[in-house]
Amino acid sequence: MRADLAQQRVLGPGRSVTVEVPATSANVGPGFDCFGLALDWRERVNLAVMEDGYRIEVSGEGAAELPRDEGHLVIRAALVGLADLGVRAPGLWLSCRNTIPHARGLGSSSAAIVAGLLAAAGLAEVPAIPEWLLGHANAIEGHPDNVAAAIYGGFVLAYEGRAGVAVAQGNVHPSIAAALFIPDTSVGTALARGLLPEMVPHVEAAANSGRAALLVHALASEPDLLYDASCDWLHQGYREAAMPRSYELMKSLRGQGFAAMISGSGPSVLVLGTRADLAVLQDQQIAGFSVRLSEIGAAASIMDASIIDSSDVSGPADQTVMETPGSGASLIEPTRSGQLRRPASQTSQVTKTHI
Numbered sequence: 001m002r003a004d005l006a007q008q009r010v011l012g013p014g015r016s017v018t019v020e021v022p023a024t025s026a027n028v029g030p031g032f033d034c035f036g037l038a039l040d041w042r043e044r045v046n047l048a049v050m051e052d053g054y055r056i057e058v059s060g061e062g063a064a065e066l067p068r069d070e071g072h073l074v075i076r077a078a079l080v081g082l083a084d085l086g087v088r089a090p091g092l093w094l095s096c097r098n099t100i101p102h103a104r105g106l107g108s109s110s111a112a113i114v115a116g117l118l119a120a121a122g123l124a125e126v127p128a129i130p131e132w133l134l135g136h137a138n139a140i141e142g143h144p145d146n147v148a149a150a151i152y153g154g155f156v157l158a159y160e161g162r163a164g165v166a167v168a169q170g171n172v173h174p175s176i177a178a179a180l181f182i183p184d185t186s187v188g189t190a191l192a193r194g195l196l197p198e199m200v201p202h203v204e205a206a207a208n209s210g211r212a213a214l215l216v217h218a219l220a221s222e223p224d225l226l227y228d229a230s231c232d233w234l235h236q237g238y239r240e241a242a243m244p245r246s247y248e249l250m251k252s253l254r255g256q257g258f259a260a261m262i263s264g265s266g267p268s269v270l271v272l273g274t275r276a277d278l279a280v281l282q283d284q285q286i287a288g289f290s291v292r293l294s295e296i297g298a299a300a301s302i303m304d305a306s307i308i309d310s311s312d313v314s315g316p317a318d319q320t321v322m323e324t325p326g327s328g329a330s331l332i333e334p335t336r337s338g339q340l341r342r343p344a345s346q347t348s349q350v351t352k353t354h355i
Helices: 073-084 108-124 130-141 145-152 189-194 202-221 223-229 237-242 244-255 275-281
Strands: 015-026 035-050 053-060 091-098 155-161 164-170 176-183 259-262 269-274 289-294 301-307
Touching: 015 108, 015 145, 035 053, 035 073, 035 108, 035 145, 035 176, 035 289, 073 091, 073 108, 073 130, 108 130, 108 145, 108 301, 130 145, 130 164, 145 155, 145 164, 164 202, 176 244, 176 275, 189 237, 202 223, 223 259, 223 269, 237 244, 244 259, 244 269, 269 275, 275 289
Parallel strands: 053 091
Antiparallel strands: 015 035, 015 301, 035 091, 035 155, 155 164, 176 269, 176 289, 259 269
16 A cells, blocks of 8 residues: 555665566457467666666667656656555666567567566565556556566466456466567557457457467467467457558468467567477568567566665766656556456556556
8 A cells, every 4th residue: 555755665775676577469369458478588677776866778679769757667667666565765777778679569568567566576675466566567557468478477368357457377388489570660559459449240259259268278288279269350350451561461471371460459470389380480581570489488577686886876867768658547447358448538648658
């Protein structure tokens, strides 16, 4: 529970924590707004307590385009976590190198949010309880699939339970890996979501439900069923106009027998299969796309927590920061799919976020 300012424990300058968070892929074909998959593609983030202000050093993907103010998403998520834990930092110094490309359907914003919350727990020297991380991360991100995969690792099913958003962890057969086709262009989540219809035909919803159930089984024990199990009727076809090259590539790969699907809201393409089957994709040359093979990823983790020389973190510097959500992000309104998402009145206040 959030403590009053006067009751908060103040952290001393020099306390530092390093965390690692994975890239993630949401939906995984038919599991719209429910399924998430962690990838073996990790970013490392360091957060340290300063005497005052914010010092934010970000390099790599998107750093030149990101806004410069104290609203950095890792910082914002960390402040939410610290306040809830009854702890206050007089200042924070963030350093990280972005490797997950932004607006490609690979969970860059979820990685940032989970990193900030996990770092808050590390700075406060309390256990990073997954349910605590999930509740706050879902409130900030607005949907649980990517953040759940980052927090729990592996394959997850996020849903709205009786006590709020919850996660069931699925099994993944040890032979299964992933291939990613990452385009050189981006697609905003809001744009991709805006293309979805209010209703779909009952026959398509029924077919999609069957394939989602089959995918859980295929991932756990029968990889040969991944192709049939990864069919979708709820989102991919409706989003073709926003990512025609990705959609065409997905169809081409499926025509070759690969279990290809749009990763999250796109426009990256995810392919699941056995390592032996995916090996041939590594050398494919697709104009406008890079290819990356990945194992299934582990959960976000605290790598190190320590005390550093406070003179090294004594004041603010020029800031390169991430896009941040507007104030008022909440868990109060479910989507049609039953997952928690921001009320429509808040959508305009929220900007897609990244590390």
